[in-house]
Amino acid sequence: MKTHFIAIGGSAMHNLAIALKDKGYQVTGSDDAIFEPSKSRLEKKGILPQEMGWFPEKITPDIDAVILGMHAHQDNPELAKAKELGLKIYSYPEFLYEQSKNKTRVVIAGSHGKTTITSMILHVLNFHQKDVDFMVGAQLEGFDCMVKLTQDNDFMILEGDEYLSSPIDLRSKFLLYQPNIALMSGIAWDHINVFKTFDDYIDQFRKFVASITAGGVLVYNEEDPEVVKVVENAENYFRKIPYKTPEYEISNGKVYLKTEMGDVPLSVFGAHNLLNMEGARHICRQLGIMDEDFYEAIMSFKGASKRLEKVEREDKGTLYKDFAHAPSKVKAAVKAFTEQFKNDKKYGFLELHTYSSLNPAFLEQYDHAMDGLNEAIVFYSEDALKIKRMEPISSEFIKEKFKNENLKVFTNAEDLHAYWNTLDKTDGVYLMMSSGNFGGLDLTK
Template sequence: MRTHFIAIGGSAMHNLAIALKDKGYQVTGSDDIIFEPSMSRLQQKGILPEEMGWFPEKITPDIDAVILGMHAHQDNPELARAKELGLKIYSYPEFLYEQSKDKTRVVIAGSHGKTTITSMILHVLNFHQKDVDFMVGAQLEGFDCMVKITKDNDFMVLEGDEYLSSPIDLRSKFLLYQPNIALMSGIAWDHINVFTTFDDYIEQFRKFVATITPGGVLVYNEEDPEVVKVVDQAENYFRKIPYHTPEYEISNGKVFLKTEIGDIPLSVFGAHNLLNMEGARLICRQLGVMDEDFYEAIMSFKGASKRLEKVERSDNGILYKDFAHAPSKVKAAVKAFTEQFKKEKTYGFLELHTYSSLNPAFLEQYDHAMDGLDEAVVFYSEDALKIKRMEPISPELIREKFKNESLKVFTRAEDLHAYWNTLDKTQGVYLMMSSGNFGGLDLTK
């Protein structure tokens, strides 16, 4: 089968391209810019475009599938050529469904926790050498690629994102998977540039539940009232399995999960991670993994990339980075961090740089998000606001919306870096929350 990727360099897209190459497909692609590690990984597989840009001449009648990434625009010249030739054009999730429609599909959804839960499930299955197809949004220890597609595996585990499918398919990605087994971890308003009201956002999850196949299974977080409402309102038939945070204790800086077979030592911390773990356990049960086997495997799970991930520093300072930027994720990460390091001075840094997080109307969702930290810092770039053509935001407004008068606010990277350099990283513990890089800050030294 011959496939062509329009915008092959994306985090998800390049992994799918590699997976199809490994499956034996003929893979080509284009992009106008490709960053690392996508560039090196595509080059290693021999599918890195020879030059950057869009080339309609690459689109030929013998292509079986054109896969369109979100980075491309509706007026993309390669897309126009594909339409002109009448080629089959897939969004990323649409193609994943096509590859898995004869398998049992397990879809992990939710505003927060879905990457970690998917990662936990795959870690356990990999530990016990149970082979499944998958797609996950973070690089995992023990896995070469974030996507795996085979002809023979019976199951496919998919991280279900509620964001748009492609520039020409404005459905939420997870609406295309039609799960046999699903999990919903939580609902907290996100992507406000697309879902302009909270109800519009919730509606995506109502639609997602409606796509569960008849007689399927939904594992859901019963501690989240919005999730419970969506489940209770569902009209289609499926089996409902609720879960909640299990009992645990922290002893000498180590987290122990309390179970019927004894206390299980863990390599991760935070109540939200324990909640995620409980959801993962119940999904694994649906896949034939006994609880004892789950606990045996989960002890060695160290977390998904950039999810409370410890950074090795040259000075041995204790620093964790987290992808958290949405309010619910920030609150969960801060709560976990301050609980874990009660006896240490805690520093928390948050970078705001997404459309949602820089929207004054949305900032109220961050109320008290940084409470509990001894030193709390928020950074956003005035230049980023200009690039996004957004109105200026004052530091005073940030403090007001966060309901934290002692919050340190920086709007220029050089000022943030200067403050960072005054801190002795061997004193206290540091939590760095961003989907960016704090204006080029090196966290390792």
């Protein structure tokens, strides 16, 4: 099969391209910019475009599938050529469905926790040498690629994202998967540049639940009232399995899960991670993994990339980085961190980096998000606001919305880096929350 990727360099897209190359497909692609690690990984597989840009001549009648990434625009010249030739054009999720439509599809959805839950499931299955196809949104220890596609595997584990499918397909990605087994971890308004109201956002999850195949299964977080409402109002038939935070204790800095089989020591911390773990356990049950085998495997799970991930520093200081940027994710990460390190001086840094997090109307959601930290620091770039064509935001406004008078606010990277360099990283513990990089801050030094 001959496939061509328009915008091959994206995090998700380049992993799918590699998976198809590994499957034996003929793969080509284009992009106007490709950064690391995508560049090196594509080059290693021999599918890195020789030059950057869009080349309509690459689009030929013998191409079986054109896969369109979100990074491309509607007026992309390669897309126009594909339409002119009448080629089959897929969004990323649409193509994944095509690859898995004859398999049992397990879709993990939710505003937060979906990457971690998917990672936990894959870790347990890998530990017990259960081979499945998958797509996950983070690089995992023990896995070469974020996507795996085979002819023979019976199951496909999919991280279900509610964001748009492609520039020409404005449906939420997870609406294309039609799950046989699904999980919903939580609902907290996000992507406000696309979903203008909270109800519009919730409606994507209503549609997701409605897309579960007849007689399917939904594992859901019964502690989230919005999730419960969506599940209770669903009109289609499926089996409902609720889950909640399990019992646990922290002893000498170690987290122990309280189970019928005794205390299970864990390598991760935070109530939200234990809630995620409980959801993963119920999904694994559906896949034939008994609880005893689940606990045996989960003890060695160290977390998904950038999800309360410990950074090895040259000075041996204690520092964790987390992808948290949406308010619910920030609150969960801070709560976990303050609970785990209650006797230490705690520094928390948050970069407001996304369109949503910089929107004044959305900033209301961050109230008390940094409470419990001894030092709370928020950074956002005034240049980023200009690039996004957004109005300036004052430091006082940020403090007001976070409801934290002691909040330190930095609006340019130089000042943030200067402050960072004054801190002794061996004194206290550090939590760095961002989907960016704090203006190029090196967290290892």
